[in-house]
């Protein structure tokens with residue numbers, strides 16, 4: 527028995543209804559997602575019915591108002607979903623679904639909200655957000671996909687890459703240039719593209735990744751794709767860049783939540799492993815190095831948790847600024863990788879075997895430092911505030 531017991535730490539945003547919601551989500555993920563992970567990894571995407579099942583228990587769009595079919599909760603509910611998926615090592619695109627919903631909720635017309643959000647909440651439509659292009663990732667201003675206005679339509683040409691949920695997406699929130707000649711951010715807009723039976727639109731096959739095999743990421747191609755002019759997101763063209771900059775903190779906070787939950791889970795799994803594993807006649811935990819390393823990991827995870835909780839609180843209160851969100855994304859994903867890597871080391875060779883959760887965690891979490899804005903870009907943002 528441990529000499530010093532942990533004092534229970536409760537996140538300040540964890541009220542009774544959020545706690546109940548966690549119980550439901552945890553049970554659901556355990557029963558409906560966890561048993562099928564080998565298949566998801568093999569086929570590179572979740573089963574189609576996973577979406578409607580998740581919608582059925584209120585796991586999708588939990589922070590969208592009920593009048594649009596959402597759960598009527600706050601980011602605390604989203605955090606619970608992200609944490610439970612991360613703890614179970616399940617990569618399901620519900621956070622992308624929430625990101626797309628947020629764009630529609632904040633910038634969409636009443637018609638767009640009523641048209642899309644209820645179906646997304648039920649899991650009948652899967653959403654994707656498509657910013658990145660082969661020649662423009664960190665440099666959002668460099669996108670070349672063009673939407674040219676022709677009467678009451680836009681005609682879209684170009685391609686996107688690394689798009690999560692891409693192969694399943696019935697709705698794409700697409701970053702385009704509506705005015706290719708405009709300097710800087712002014713020519714960029716967001717357009718909601720309904721993909722079902724859309725001539726000229728094609729999603730490529732899921733791209734092979736290092737980890738996160740259960741979630742699809744693919745290329746999207748637009749060849750003279752015509753969408754109604756009413757698909758523009760927001761009241762006028764040229765607002766897309768500012769919309770993305772305003773909403774990226776939400777995405778970065780979501781990445782940070784998964785980072786802390788993964789780090790915490792890695793410490794739990796490894797603590798159990800080193801108690802069970804015997805080397806030269808004694809459990810690994812009895813080696814001082816093991817205890818020191820795990821003590822460091824646990825401390826870093828806890829420090830990360832407290833910072834994350836402060837960011838979640840600030841977000842719920844409408845006070846999370848882009849620089850603090852960048853700090854969270856950068857620092858927490860760096861810690862996550864360091865902690866998981868240390869935990870792999872403590873597992874020895876087993877930590878490198880894909881059947882062990884810690885090995886998958888390691889491969890899965892590497893990308894956290896790259897997407898949603900590479901951590902170097904986060905540091906640039908933070909530096910601008912100096």
Ligand SMILES: Cc1cc2nc3c(=O)[nH]c(=O)nc-3n(C[C@H](O)[C@H](O)[C@H](O)COP(=O)(O)OP(=O)(O)OC[C@H]3O[C@@H](n4cnc5c(N)ncnc54)[C@H](O)[C@@H]3O)c2cc1C
Pocket residue numbers: 622655656657658660661662663664665687688689690691735738743893896897898899900901902903906
């Ligand atoms: C698994 C996965 C899922 C993704 N999902 C989506 C999605 O759903 N939608 C979407 O639009 N995109 C998605 N992306 C794309 C992701 O956001 C980009 O990969 C990321 O923004 C980096 O862009 P890039 O790959 O073009 O790298 P580049 O922009 O070429 O950057 C390469 C590296 O250069 C360095 N760097 C870049 N800029 C700077 C700078 N200003 N200062 C210092 N160093 C810098 C960084 O180290 C960076 O990692 C996904 C990517 C992956 C891998």
